[in-house]
Amino acid sequence: MCVATSVALSTPVASARPDAFGWPLQPRPQVVTSFDRPEQNWLPGHRGVDLAAREGQSVLAVADGIVVFAGPVAGKPVVSVDHSSGLRSTYEPVVASVAAGSRVRRGTILGSVAGRHESCSATCLHWGIRRGREYLDPTALVRASPIRLKPLEAAPR
Incomplete structure (x- = not known):
């Protein structure tokens, strides 16, 4: 007999409920530049x-x-959202359709992509997540946990 269990991902954001976060673009977008945590801030x-x-x-x-926050930072339009999990999400370049202080639900439109981010060769959205001053890999919030089957020990007869 087998039972399905999920295995937690070993990521710095594993404490966030996996069903609480979604992608900032629909349909699910292609990641063109991955997260690269610097060794020092x-x-x-x-x-x-x-x-x-x-x-x-x-x-x-x-x-x-x-x-x-919804406005320009160094001439680039940015939106930032604080979440109850202690995380802050940031989106750039985004012309905001929301104002600071607005409550939003998952899937609420925050604004629209306004061109390309400096690290992209084509139009893209830069999506960041941080806890305090520590930047985290945002894709860890939306990855599905793998399901593993493991045998149950046979009950004594």
Whole structure:
């Protein structure tokens, strides 16, 4: 006899409920630049992921939360959302359709993609997740946990 169990992913965001987060673009986008955590905060790295997108494509809240910022940062349009799990999601470049202080639900339209992120050769969305000052791999929030079958020990007869 076998039973299905799920195995937790060993990621820094494994404490977030796996069903609480979704992708910021629909349909599920291609990751064109992966997360690359720097060894030290001041070293170069890629503190998020770049997702293939179309100019004007709707950007969705990945989870319930409160918009804490919607506006330009160094001339680039950015939206940031705080989530009850202690995580903050950021989206760039996004022309906001929400304002700071707005409550959003997973799937709420935050705005639209406004061109390409500096690390992309084509239009893309840069999606970041952080807990405090630590940047985390956002794709770990939306990966499905693998299902493993493992045998049950036979009951004594």
